[in-house]
Amino acid sequence: MSELSFRSVFLDEPLGDLAAEVDCVTLEGGSDASCGIIFGVNETGDPNENDQHFFFVKGNQYGMQTTEGGNDSSWAKSHRAVNGTAGSTNLLRVIRQGSEVRLYVNDILVDRFELSGLASGGVGFATSADENNAVVRIDNFRIWDLES
Numbered sequence: 001m002s003e004l005s006f007r008s009v010f011l012d013e014p015l016g017d018l019a020a021e022v023d024c025v026t027l028e029g030g031s032d033a034s035c036g037i038i039f040g041v042n043e044t045g046d047p048n049e050n051d052q053h054f055f056f057v058k059g060n061q062y063g064m065q066t067t068e069g070g071n072d073s074s075w076a077k078s079h080r081a082v083n084g085t086a087g088s089t090n091l092l093r094v095i096r097q098g099s100e101v102r103l104y105v106n107d108i109l110v111d112r113f114e115l116s117g118l119a120s121g122g123v124g125f126a127t128s129a130d131e132n133n134a135v136v137r138i139d140n141f142r143i144w145d146l147e148s
Contacts, residue, residue, distance in 0.1 A: 007126060007127050007128075008038050008041075008050075008124055008125070008126035008127075009124050009125060009126075010038055010041050010122040010123060010124025010125075010126075011122050011123055011124055011143065012041075012043070012122045013122060014120045014121050014122065015039075015120060015121070015122070015123055015143070015145055015147075016096075016120040016147050017096060017097045017098065017145070017146035017147045018039065018094075018095075018096055018123055018143060018144060018145055018146055018147075019093065019094070019095045019096075019143070019144040019146060020037050020039060020093070020094050020123050020141075020142065020143045020144070021037070021091060021092060021093040021094075021104075021140070021141070021142050022035075022036070022037055022091075022092055022125045022138055022139070022140065022141045022142075023089050023090070023091050023092075023138070023139040023140045024036060024056075024057055024089070024090050024091075024092060024136065024137075024138060025087060025088065025089050025090075025136065025137040025139070026057075026086060026087075026134070026135075026136050027086065027087055027135040027136065027137060028086070028133060028134060028135040031058065031059035031084075032129055032130040032134055033058065033127070033128070033129045033130075033134035033135075033136050034056040034057060034058035034063075034127065034128045034129070034136075035056060035057065035125070035126065035127045035128075035136045035138060036054060036055045036056030036057060036092050036125065036126060037054075037055045037056075037092055037093075037094050037123070037124070037125055037126075038052045038053065038054050038055075038122075038123065038124050038125065038126045039052070039053050039055070039094055039096060039121065039122075039123045039124075040052055040053045040096075040115075040120065040121040040122075040123075041121045041122035041123065041124065042121045042122070043122075050067065051067055051068045051069065051121070052066070052067055052121070052122075053065070053066050053101075053115070054066075054067075054126055054128075055092060055094050055103055056092075056126075056128065057082050057084075057090045057092060057105060058076065058128075059082075059084045060078055060082050060084035061076040061077060061078050061079070061082060061084075062076065062077060062079055062081075062082050062092075062103065062105050062110055062111075063075055063076030063077065064103070064111075077110075077111075079105065079108075079110045081105040081106050081108040081110055082105050082106075082110075083106065089139075090105055090106060091104075091105070091106050091107065092104070092105060093105075093107075095146075096115070097146060099114045099115050099116065100112070100113075100114060100115075101113055101114075101115050123143055124141075125138050125141050
């Protein structure tokens with residue numbers, strides 16, 4: 001049985017409307033490794049159980065995992081915008097304005113939806129892997145406060 005390893009770094013300053021982007025590269029671990037942007041982060045005292053949204057790429061898919069009140073919900077979809085080849089860069093961008101969230105992969109809008117809950121909170125980047133041998137590189141992380 002494999003153990004999920006989740007690591008994150010985030011700005012612990014509540015932001016409402018924001019744009020954030022990051023370059024993610026999976027070097028090893030392929031379909032078992034993911035990387036992306038976390039937002040709406042509200043610390044619970046246990047870093048593995050923070051309330052948050054995690055927009056990620058994993059293999060040839062993009063997805064979203066939401067943790068709120070100790071409950072997880074997630075989904076993933078295949079899209080031509082995601083480059084699942086090992087060593088290839090995927091540029092991820094989240095734009096949250098009010099309750100609307102837009103997700104981009106490599107400058108292509110891949111999803112748009114309304115969010116209820118976790119309307120503000122910290123923002124950062126994260127990696128996750130089902131195996132310990134995954135290697136992911138994060139680069140060029142940027143945040144814009146759209147409320148200013």
